[in-house]
Amino acid sequence: MTLLDRIDHDTVRASAARPTTDRLNRRGRLQPRDPRTPRRSTLVALVLAGATMLTLDGGAGALEPVRRAVGEVVGPVQTAVSTLARPITVVPEVLRTNGSLREEVDALREDNAALRQQVATSDYDRNRLEAYDGLTATAQEIGYALVPARVVGIGAAQSFSHTATIDAGSSSGIAPDMTVVNADGLVGRVLRVTSTTATVLLASDADSVVGGRVGDSMDVGFVSGSGDLGGHLDLELIDQGALPNRGDAVVTWGSDKGAPYVSGVPIGAVTAVYANLRDSSQRAEIEPFVDFGSLDVVGVVVPSGTASDRAVIEVDGSLQ
Amino acid sequence: MTWTKSLVAAALLLAALVLQTSVLTAFAWDGVVVNLVLLAVVALALTQSPQFAVVAGFAGGVLLDLAPPADHVAGRWTLALLLVAYVAARVRPDGRPSAAAVVGTVAACSFIGSSVFALTGALLGDLAADTGQVLEVIGIGLVLDVLLTPIVLPPLLALLARFRPDTRPLGRLGGGLRPAER
Incomplete structure (x- = not known):
């Protein structure tokens, strides 16, 4: 980016001395370069680079190592930001789960805002606890060991695929093609992992x-x-x-x-x-x-006795 | 100065990506999230040289293509945002863009970006949605992007306006002829 930009600078400076970089137009006049367009060579190079990415990734998935490298950098940032932003992001969640309740408590709406927020977050904490409890129950019901994880990133619908990032990766014993569940049922499967995160294809994806x-x-x-x-x-x-x-x-x-x-x-x-x-x-x-729109705590099905850097919920509900 | 500018642009794109995937998804409308990376690219195109803008558009697209949880064929957002940067740099007015110009540019760019992404998907057989869904997503995305513009763009443009020494010489060097005089 910088290099190209500097090249641009240099060319611009050079063209000030020798205005020969301007093109000859059809009438044989010197046509000054439109300042609003980038240099054609840059544009062509970038378009070709994009097209190359399409070919490399579209055919054989040759960009998988690059994806992993980017994931290794971006994944932890997503985990950190998602954790930091939780007090904000739970607000719509709490509103959603309490939708019916809120109608009944119209009379209490005049409660001061601080109190309401406290109630909201404690509600959320209780929900979270229930989610972990539910996960333990799920492990017992379906008879598999689970690695607990949280959803820290969700793919936007603009990409027309339903994927999510979870905050556990290969260091927690997760590998591609593992089943992902939550307390309610099937969530999806693991597509690819980095050391600290994994990408999950949700069962609601049109390709799933x-x-x-x-x-x-x-x-x-x-x-x-x-x-x-x-x-x-x-x-x-x-x-x-x-x-x-x-x-x-x-x-x-x-x-x-x-x-x-x-x-x-x-x-x-x-x-x-x-x-x-x-x-x-x-x-x-x-x-x-499973409500795919509001995923939070999920569990990844792993073989019993998997080595993991976090607690594994075993079949009998115990933590390993 | 160029180094600083590039670093700021890179940090901006990364921050936009992380906010978009990890925070704003909680406020998604039918799964559609504000395309912050696209907004950042438009802001860069409105303040920096076209050269810088297309490279930034390319970089933002690569991030959207490769960072988790992306699973589409890589290169689709790259080409889409490259075009977005080109168009935004192309339609940018001389001097400070007016509020209406900014909103108009964002609306056009949001439409172009989402459409090109969907079209490349259809061409590559990577698009699993039907036309109705595609149009709905493009429409909602456009509305969200425009709604967020008054909040996101002014501080971004103000921040980026500090890094604009290369735009003026470029404009002057454009042959001494201003477009209006041609």
């Missing part, structure tokens, strides 16, 4: 496909995200004649060696079933148990 099993009938199918953060997931059953019932719970059926998804993690409940007349298959809408 999870093997799902209808708990009631044991029918298997695929649950895909809709790309809508607060929206539903889609379940497509392999057995086209099978008809899931409304309210049936869907759990993961798991993959070989538990990667990327371990089995038996609750995903959501069936809310509607549509018959596709064209190929006579059934498509069901799943209301996810």
Whole structure:
């Protein structure tokens, strides 16, 4: 950046002495360079660099080491800033969870602001405690050891993908293709890790496909995200004649060696079933148990006895 | 001076990125967050030389592409923000831009940035959203960016106006002919 800028300076200075860098226009006159455009060579170089990035990353993912390097630097900053900003960022969260309650306490609204804020943060602390408790219960229910982590960054919808950064990485025993859950159910899977952070692909991402099993009938199918953060997931059953019932719970059926998804993690409940007349298959809408819009404490499923720099919640609920 | 300016610009882009991914997501509207990096690039383009602006746009795009939790094909935001910087530098008025000019530039740049990002995704088969979702996200993003402009841009422009010695000589050197006289 600096170098280019200085080159620009130098050229500008040089062109003051010899105005030959100005272009000849069609009429053969000297055309002064428009001061509002960058030098064409710079522009071409930058566009080519961008296009090269597209090719390198689009084909073989050759930029993975660079991504990791950037993550090693930016990840800890995200963790620190997210921790510092928590008193601010919990405000909408608290407003959301207390939405119904707030209507009932209209009469108390005249309470002074300081008191209300105190109540709000203590509420939040209680919620957090519940989240950790819930995680312990989850570890016991699904029968896997969990590394607890917090969400410190969420990808904006402008990027059209649903991803999140969590504040635990390879030094906590996390590796790509591990299942991420929270107290409510399946959150997603780990895409890549740095030493202190990991990137998680949420199950609501339009590219995410999870093997799902209808708990009631044991029918298997695929649950895909809709790309809508607060929206539903889609379940497509392999057995086209099978008809899931409304309210049936869907759990993961798991993959070989538990990667990327371990089995038996609750995903959501069936809310509607549509018959596709064209190929006579059934498509069901799943209301996810997890609220992807307000993720906070999550757990990453790790093999029991994993070496980690933080406490691992073991299957029996004990901390290791 | 150039070193200081570059460092300030780099720190600005990094701060914008971290705020955007870690703090402002709590205030997201339907998942859409204010594109602070884009606002920073526009501010740089409105105060610095076009040369500096496009390099800053490129750098901001690389950050958005590679920093976690990004998972799209890298290079998409790079090209989008490069174009944003070019356009903002191109339409920038002589002297201090008026409030309306700033808001207009931000609106146009937000639209261009999000659209180019979506278009490259569609071309590369990296876009999983349908047209309705894309338009909704672009629209909400534009509204958010414009809403945040009066809060974010004035202090940024004031800060960056301190680092503008190279813009004036460039303008003078532009051939002695001001655009209006041509």
